[in-house]
Amino acid sequence: MKKENNSNNSSAIVPMADGEPAITLRDLTNKMADFAMERDWDQFHSPRNLLLALVCLFLASLLISSALMVFLGFFFKVGEVGELSEIFQWRGEVPRGLPGWDEKEKEHLGEELSDVLLYLVRLADICGVDLGVAALRKMEINARKYPVQYCKGSSKKRDHYSSENPTEEL
Numbered sequence: 491m492k493k494e495n496n497s498n499n500s501s502a503i504v505p506m507a508d509g510e511p512a513i514t515l516r517d518l519t520n521k522m523a524d525f526a527m528e529r530d531w532d533q534f535h536s537p538r539n540l541l542l543a544l545v546c547l548f549l550a551s552l553l554i555s556s557a558l559m560v561f562l563g564f565f566f567k568v569g570e571v572g573e574l575s576e577i578f579q580w581r582g583e584v585p586r587g588l589p590g591w592d593e594k595e596k597e598h599l600g601e602e603l604s605d606v607l608l609y610l611v612r613l614a615d616i617c618g619v620d621l622g623v624a625a626l627r628k629m630e631i632n633a634r635k636y637p638v639q640y641c642k643g644s645s646k647k648r649d650h651y652s653s654e655n656p657t658e659e660l
């Protein structure tokens with residue numbers, strides 16, 4: 491778990507020999523941690539809340555896909571995100587660091603998190619999307635969308651701030 495603001499070192503993406511930026515999972519992890527810390531959002535990023543954010547996005551993507559996908563997704567197989575959710579089912583709020591979880595449970599969690607990540611990485615690859623570049627770009631959009639001065643300590647959605655900050659471009 492990351493506790494300190496790493497903005498001085500984590501944002502430096504080391505270029506590879508061919509000039510392409512080498513974005514590591516560690517870079518993305520640190521940048522997201524910095525993003526949350528700057529906005530005092532650690533308080534909202536509990537395991538349960540993050541999982542719900544993931545599941546809501548997953549269901550939203552099903553809703554905008556074909557009716558058949560919605561049918562399959564809801565009634566037959568929820569997929570890897572469903573398996574990940576199952577681990578947290580009935581546990582209520584889970585504190586950061588998962589105190590009380592044994593190694594086997596943490597290992598299982600690691601496997602299900604990896605399944606989500608690996609499918610995502612594979613999907614991006616076969617779609618021709620450079621996930622590292624796309625994620626960095628999206629983080630820049632997020633930072634513009636949620637300026638620290640408007641949303642520090644608040645979990646409200648962007649719509650709430652737009653009236654206070656009408657000129658902010660997304």
Ligand SMILES: Nc1ccn([C@H]2C[C@H](O)[C@@H](COP(=O)(O)OP(=O)(O)OP(=O)(O)O)O2)c(=O)n1
Pocket residue numbers: 526531534628632645647648
């Ligand atoms: N409390 C929050 C809110 C947002 N984010 C980050 C993670 C996601 O990359 C992105 C999600 O932002 P939105 O919830 O605004 O979702 P979208 O960007 O998809 O916009 P919308 O839901 O309006 O389509 O911002 C975060 O880390 N913590």
